[in-house]
Amino acid sequence: MLKKIVVIILVLSLAVVGFSSFSLADGRFNRNPLDLSEEQQETFKELREEFSQNKREVSKQLREENLQLRELTLAGGTEEEISQVRQKINLLQNQLLTVRTNFWESLKEILTPEQLQAIEDLEKDFKAGPTRDKWKQKGGFERRRPARSGRFNCPCF
Numbered sequence: 739m740l741k742k743i744v745v746i747i748l749v750l751s752l753a754v755v756g757f758s759s760f761s762l763a764d765g766r767f768n769r770n771p772l773d774l775s776e777e778q779q780e781t782f783k784e785l786r787e788e789f790s791q792n793k794r795e796v797s798k799q800l801r802e803e804n805l806q807l808r809e810l811t812l813a814g815g816t817e818e819e820i821s822q823v824r825q826k827i828n829l830l831q832n833q834l835l836t837v838r839t840n841f842w843e844s845l846k847e848i849l850t851p852e853q854l855q856a857i858e859d860l861e862k863d864f865k866a867g868p869t870r871d872k873w874k875q876k877g878g879f880e881r882r883r884p885a886r887s888g889r890f891n892c893p894c895f
Contacts, residue, residue: 749888753799753880771856771860772849772853772857773853774853778849781848785841785845786841787813788841789837789840792837793834793838796833796837797834799830800827800830803826803827803828803830807820807824808819811838
């Protein structure tokens with residue numbers, strides 16, 4: 739019984755170590771992909787906290803106004819009431835966009851041109867999505883069609 743427990747613990751610990759070293763080798767857990775300095779990291783943290791707080795406040799107001807619009811629509815509110823709520827929603831959406839824009843403008847002020855270029859490159863890769871070439875380079879699996887057998891030999895299935 740003791741041997742089984744030791745073997746199970748050994749296998750689990752090897753699996754955890756293997757997984758973590760594989761993931762770290764792949765670079766997925768890189769917490770500082772832009773090589774930010776300590777000062778930049780502190781400033782970024784402050785900017786992110788301020789952005790999160792502002793976004794949270796505006797988003798909360800936006801949810802409340804959307805809920806009010808839904809209630810007015812379902813309850814048969816007047817066109818004037820519905821129009822006023824829609825105007826508030828539009829203002830809040832614009833305010834949310836302004837909060838995002840201000841965050842990115844503040845972020846641009848603390849980054850070097852190389853770091854800004856790295857962000858643009860990361861954004862292009864993200865928008866492009868995974869491609870077969872990228873998956874093959876990382877050791878991913880190529881999609882294969884299952885063998886046809888039985889009564890579904892028709893290529894339409």
